[in-house]
Amino acid sequence: MKRLFLCSLVLLAAAALGQDAPTMKPVVSMAPAPLTTITQGKASQVPLAFRVIRGYHINSNQPKSEFLIPTALKIGATTDIIIGGTDYPEGHDMSFAFAPDEKLNVYTGDFQVDVSVRPLRSVLPGKYMLRGNLKYQACDNAACYPPKQLPVSFEVKIAKAAPAPRKNPAQSPHSHK
Amino acid sequence: MKRNPLVPIVVAAIIAVMLFAGIHSARKNRAARSPSVSGQVHGKDAPDFELQSLEGKNIKLSDFRGKAVLLNFWATWCGPCKIEMPWFVELQKEYGPQGFQIVGVAMDDSSTEDITKFVREMGINYPVLLGKEEVGQSYGGVNALPTSFFIDRDGKLVAREFGLQSRSVFVDHIKEALNQGQPVQAQK
CATH class of the missing domain: 1.20.5 (Single alpha-helices involved in coiled-coils or other helix-helix interfaces)
Structure with a gap:
């Protein structure tokens, strides 16, 4: 048993020494977005889940310096599906080995961005693919990497709106004469 | 059993x-x-280039021949780069009289005005040039910032450093670069 334990320790040490240095791998990935059903003419929030790989951070949407590049999502505009506001999560205030006295506002690990989508009433019911990019700029504890664009795509299902309630026809004041 | x-x-x-x-x-x-991959670059000619300075002058790396050069690739959005800059300001003052010159290359998409503002805020006392991708490529690709190259007085590479390093690492490489090659005065 003791021997097995020692062997495990040695193997773990070897594995740790041999770990790959994550240099040019994509730092951010997007989880497949669930299909969101949206009614014609109504706005709905579509949640998009992203993950920053371990050991890296990216600036939040509101970094604390004008020189830092904020994480920003841009969805391509369509004529009859309106992309409204984008809700970004608050970042974490963190300090890093390269700037222990300075707090940076960053995203690490998993974070979610909500996009407001509003199809016009004229949009035909069905599934629509929306595409865009998440711009981010990543750093690790010792270096920073040039800004990157992560392709983003998600599908929405447009459902038919319930028929509008009938309004009473406007009455002419002359009809009462 | x-x-x-x-x-x-x-x-x-x-x-x-x-x-x-x-x-x-x-x-x-x-x-x-990272760290020292000086074994891979040591003794190779530092690729020459011509870039525009923040003041609009065209500057060549070979203009500094006879001086030991620290060629520092950086960007305004790079946190670790900001940590090195005050050291560089001091090192330029300390070793400049011995024939040492730091040359910054901003690998930024920001406007010249923004870079100039940043440079002023950081009190940088050495020339900063507006970087181009092809210059980074000629140095093997500058994929992580900061990246610094140490060049001796004859224009040969002495060392290369990726990412933030300790000040003492810079001092060692600067001394090494200063001690190699011929100073300007010796050239005829």
Whole structure:
């Protein structure tokens, strides 16, 4: 048993020494977005889940310096599906080995961005693919990497709106004469 | 139960192979990633280039021949780059009289005005040039910032450093660069 334990320790040490240095791998990935059903003419929030790989951070949407590049999502505009506001999560205030006295506002690990989508009433019911990019700029504890664009795509299902309630026809004041 | 005498030998051999593979891979990664990969660049000619300074002058690397040069690739959005800059300001003051020159290359998409504002805020006392991708490529690709190259007085590479390093690492490389090659005065 003791021997097995020692062997495990040695193997773990070897594995740790041999770990790959994550240099040019994509730092951010997007989880497949669930299909969101949206009614014609109504706005709905579509949640998009992203993950920053371990050991890296990216600036939040509101970094604390004008020189830092904020994480920003841009969805391509369509004529009859309106992309409204984008809700970004608050970042974490963190300090890093390269700037222990300075707090940076960053995203690490998993974070979610909500996009407001509003199809016009004229949009035909069905599934629509929306595409865009998440711009981010990543750093690790010792270096920073040039800004990157992560392709983003998600599908929405447009459902038919319930028929509008009938309004009473406007009455002419002359009809009462 | 009788023990097979071969088992411990096989286990030891497996562990030895894994340790060797682990250490070999770690060394390879370390060399590829950062610190001193000076072995790979030492003695090679530093590729010459011509870039525009923040003041609009065209400056060539070869204009500094006869001086030891620290060529520093950086960007305004790079936190670790900001940490090095005050050291560079001091090092320029300290070693400048001995024939040392820092040259910053901003690998930014920001406007010249924004870079100039940043440079003023940081109190940078050495020339900053507006970087181009092809210049980075000629130096093997500058994929991580900061990246610094140390060049001797003859224009030969002495060392290269990726990512934030300690001040003492810079001092060592600067001294090495100053001690190699011919100073300007000796050239005829």
